[in-house]
Amino acid sequence: MSQLWLLQGPAGNYAYQLAITMRIVVDAMGGDHAPSEVIKGALEAVSIDPSIDLTLTGDESKIQESLTDSNEPSSVDIHHTSQQVEMTDRPSQVMKQKPDSSIVSGINLINKDKAKAFVSAGSTGAILAASLLLLGRIEGVKRPGLGVFIPVGKTGFVLCDAGANSESKPTHFVQFASMASKYMTHIQGVENPSVGLLNIGTEETKGTEVYVESHELMKKCIPSFKGNIESRYLFEGNVDVIVCDGFLGNNIVKLAEGWIAHVHRDVSQRLKDQVNSAKEKKLFKSIFSKAMQHFEYEEYGGVPLLGVNGVVIICHGSSPARAIKNAIFAAKKCVETDLIGSIKDDISSTVSLIEKYT
């Protein structure tokens, strides 16, 4: 969509400018801190980048409550929905039972070409189910994968699949590698990303049958495949994309989260008990927090649902405003750089290779 903007120039002069805007839908009801933190983050994104048109889906009265205190920009639309997806709802039932929820309605806006991307901190399962039914898969993609960006090392890496599927075949592993590589190039700017297979050892024969077969197929189909990455070295940042099945990936991501929370609590208690000086406490806390930040992926712009035929970004349930803001910027970048088109091209050549070798 194009819009006329009145922009203030560096010398204080004003000028009208024709600018291309992009409408992004944000699920105002999704997440532990919804709607307030979600809306705060969304408004921050719009205030930094006025080329974003914002649609908030959810209960209008609740959204309005969070908007009154803020300086609501004119580019914000509210799309009222009467239902809400709860974490206890079965994802497979959401489309049928909650068609007027902020998730289903929000994704439907992309489906109807009324918006370019959808961002939500709501139920991953529900978002996945609704995306698959409303947007479908990119041509050639067998299974979508959840790619989590872990900001460790120089450029960070993507772990895929972090939980979209509970069981995966070698073909899916190859496609996760292809899609996550495209994400690394488009969103993180990494040219020709290297790929590793998460495993219990570096030898080709390590792991379950699926992992042994996946190793073999990836070696043939992914030119930048570097072999197995032992989980011990997961955080050393040796490759840009790490592929695993969704059951292992989800376990790892949740384990990391629980571990960070546990160690944080423990260190805080020890600081409270053993350190008297407020200055020392602050210094130690900052050192410790910085060491831990490398793993706090939830801050880094959400998780793209790779393989779905549309830009859908899933944020962590406990996302603060900053994470929502970053997710909106990531969504915009996905659209601008045509991540979907690029995945489509790569998948079609990967599919030929897979067919050749299986």
Next chain:
Amino acid sequence: MSQLWLLQGPAGNYAYQLAITMRIVVDAMGGDHAPSEVIKGALEAVSIDPSIDLTLTGDESKIQESLTDSNEPSSVDIHHTSQQVEMTDRPSQVMKQKPDSSIVSGINLINKDKAKAFVSAGSTGAILAASLLLLGRIEGVKRPGLGVFIPVGKTGFVLCDAGANSESKPTHFVQFASMASKYMTHIQGVENPSVGLLNIGTEETKGTEVYVESHELMKKCIPSFKGNIESRYLFEGNVDVIVCDGFLGNNIVKLAEGWIAHVHRDVSQRLKDQVNSAKEKKLFKSIFSKAMQHFEYEEYGGVPLLGVNGVVIICHGSSPARAIKNAIFAAKKCVETDLIGSIKDDISSTVSLIEKYT
């Protein structure tokens, strides 16, 4: 074996006493710090508990080098072996190609009733393969499991299987639960240990097919089964035994290890760069190390190979003397409390239940 000891009483008087001794074999060549740290730890164990008779297996001349500086007790035997298992050796070939290695010969001493237990920090795969061939499985046990004790929370918990098998069936999960529970009772003194199934969510329908079926079978066969434990809450210490497949378990254990090393390095560097006072550096290092200790399972007496018909304790490759010493004490406790007999009894009743429900 019984021995006459000359013991010094509290009043300085001496008395001969008939004491029951127990011979434990320690693989002097296994581990990153072998033989020096292994021998140091083994001698410490013997000096604390003189009822332990020690046999060290390995290259006699290398063992003697480490012994010369120490006060070698009379109860130490050296069983010379001419071969050494390398980490690159294929476990399945070790029995055939390295029959005179410290691992194979050491386990053979139990097989020949010349010792009660075997302790090694060498190749897990080789120890597992040799144990299965020489000692066999406890009657009724389908697959042995590696139980790692994680000392978090009040009593700590055992994670089983930590990597003995790469694929497991529901029947194996039930047996891991039974065997690891016996370990918790015999070695950690926990009565009626509670059991959880590691999973990506608490609902019965979560996880792969094997996990859904395992949940169902464990509910029927394990009276103290508490359901799924989400990996996020792994370290909360809510149950005494956590069961998972060996691929996930091994990934988790190695991940935790790599992670601790990574965060340790990171925090040390930040302390070096940002803290000038040596006192402050020391204080924070101690706080941080104490918070991390909960996860450093390798210190806590090694990993029992559960389900093998003999007491075999596997230590971490980088075990310091303290870990070896603790592993020897754990081995002794396993023998004294007849862990094998207890596992045998429990497995036989578990097998009836499994047969009833499958």
